[in-house]
Amino acid sequence: MLKLHDTLxxxxxxxxxxxxxxxxxxxxxxxxxxxAHIGNARPVVAFDVLFRLLRHLYGEDxxxxxxxxxxxxxxxxxxxxxxxxxxxxxxxxYLDAYNADMSTLGALRPTFQPRATRxxxxxxxxxxxxxxxxxAYAAExxxxxxxxxxxxxxxxxxxxLDDMIAGARVDVAPYKQHxxxxxxxxxxxxxxxxxxxxxxxxxxxxxxxxxxxxxEQLGLPIDIHGGGNDLxxxxxxxxxxxxxxxxHGEDGYANYWLHNGFLNMGAEKMSKSLGNVALxxxxxxxxxxxxxxxxxxxxxxxxPLEWTDDLVRQAKTSLDRLYGGLQRAAGVxxxxxxxxxxxxxxxxxxxxxxxxxxxFFRLASVLETGEAGAQAEAKGQLLAAGALAGFLxxxxxxxxxxxxxxxxxxxxxxxxxxxxxxxxxxxxxxxxRIRDELAALDVEVMDGAAGxxxxxxx
RNA sequence: GGCCUGGUGGCGGAGUGGUGACGCAGCGGACUGCAAAUCCGCGUACCCGAGUUCGAUUCUCGGCCAGGCCUCCA
Numbered sequence: 001m002l003k004l005h006d007t008l009x010x011x012x013x014x015x016x017x018x019x020x021x022x023x024x025x026x027x028x029x030x031x032x033x034x035x036a037h038i039g040n041a042r043p044v045v046a047f048d049v050l051f052r053l054l055r056h057l058y059g060e061d062x063x064x065x066x067x068x069x070x071x072x073x074x075x076x077x078x079x080x081x082x083x084x085x086x087x088x089x090x091x092x093x094y095l096d097a098y099n100a101d102m103s104t105l106g107a108l109r110p111t112f113q114p115r116a117t118r119x120x121x122x123x124x125x126x127x128x129x130x131x132x133x134x135x136a137y138a139a140e141x142x143x144x145x146x147x148x149x150x151x152x153x154x155x156x157x158x159x160x161l162d163d164m165i166a167g168a169r170v171d172v173a174p175y176k177q178h179x180x181x182x183x184x185x186x187x188x189x190x191x192x193x194x195x196x197x198x199x200x201x202x203x204x205x206x207x208x209x210x211x212x213x214x215x216e217q218l219g220l221p222i223d224i225h226g227g228g229n230d231l232x233x234x235x236x237x238x239x240x241x242x243x244x245x246x247x248h249g250e251d252g253y254a255n256y257w258l259h260n261g262f263l264n265m266g267a268e269k270m271s272k273s274l275g276n277v278a279l280x281x282x283x284x285x286x287x288x289x290x291x292x293x294x295x296x297x298x299x300x301x302x303x304p305l306e307w308t309d310d311l312v313r314q315a316k317t318s319l320d321r322l323y324g325g326l327q328r329a330a331g332v333x334x335x336x337x338x339x340x341x342x343x344x345x346x347x348x349x350x351x352x353x354x355x356x357x358x359x360f361f362r363l364a365s366v367l368e369t370g371e372a373g374a375q376a377e378a379k380g381q382l383l384a385a386g387a388l389a390g391f392l393x394x395x396x397x398x399x400x401x402x403x404x405x406x407x408x409x410x411x412x413x414x415x416x417x418x419x420x421x422x423x424x425x426x427x428x429x430x431x432x433r434i435r436d437e438l439a440a441l442d443v444e445v446m447d448g449a450a451g452x453x454x455x456x457x458x
Numbered sequence: 459g460g461c462c463u464g465g466u467g468g469c470g471g472a473g474u475g476g477u478g479a480c481g482c483a484g485c486g487g488a489c490u491g492c493a494a495a496u497c498c499g500c501g502u503a504c505c506c507g508a509g510u511u512c513g514a515u516u517c518u519c520g521g522c523c524a525g526g527c528c529u530c531c532a
Contacts, residue, residue, distance in 0.1 A: 031532050158461060183530050206530055234529045262526070269526065299471060304525070314470065314482050324495065354472045358480040368496065428491055446494050
């Protein structure tokens, strides 16, 4: 039984989908104005594991996963203006880069990737319904959500309206009826992209696109809504309020709210505004994407995780160990294609990936030392567990030699053949000389009963 | 100020009212022409104080420390 921690009820609960034939999940996606950093990738990878797990439990075609793309925003506008191009040029460029980067991290593409600019009709329709139902009002070219219309406002983030007023750090716009009211539609500034609406030309506020997309792509209520824990307030609080008041939310908005913890650089949250970021785009030039994925999942998704070079190095070493086991067991035929029960249990325990990783190592150990039957089972379980979580699907030789082209491989094989001759002749000085030569090429040779294997050191 | 997380061994990181996480690093041994890998074994931990309890790292309260959010910023 899958259990998930729900932010709204603040407890870990059995997961029961509204319809097991159509399990719905929505995760807040990127604003595409620059490259994603590794902190941005944490929810993508964590919820990718959940997506894969749900597909495993309910069937591949039974899970519908939508992740939005915010492609209209001040920063996008600024970048487009700076380059003198239309915003689509910017957003297309960085969306493509984003998808390529996330794919390198082993994340499956969501079923839908709706874009704000292509959801405009639904956004305007939803705002219209909110106005009609007195859950929103127009004022000075803006449309604002009326927080007084929703009695549970603050429930998700655990805040009361009174607290918010008391703690308000920002001047309240004069056109707001209540300080907590938030913008659904606002006028564009000169030169910015603009859409026509019943309330005048302008563009959507921050939160409304997600509610519109969820209505359009998934239908209320959805089973799972995910995102970073900085989105709980105000974004998800507002999203839920407007979504429920729009007329289709009588059965709730999202049945399970999941929020991931942050990646820290040193003691601080990694964030673009602090400038302490490591871009995925750059990291994938330094490490295998699979090692980055492992590093991201080496801590539980709700806990903070400190991002360091050493974390990735350890992740790489862990995968070397597992791939090494698979490489040595190349001759073992898997006797199952199902992950072990413990592996599945670990993931079903609110995505306990560290516990699942421990099971990877246990299986690898059985593969190394077990009887033939146990090995065959362990290999099958290991590969199946890997497939479920997005690991270990590469050819082990390719994992260790991945950076080498054919010419390089031929050269290495030649040297290894020469060295084999020397070893047969017990010409140790010559054998060691060739080992040194290979080491200079960054190649490590491992002698074994069945001949020598090699890997790139990197 | 309000709300919310978290503080576990050299490092990363699970978990539990009373025995084992797991991985990395380290140490000893086996194997090995050398090396690597692998195998066997070893070590060190639960922020502080009080309480509940036969017993607390685990529950409660208080404190200290760190981090996050507190509206047009994703």
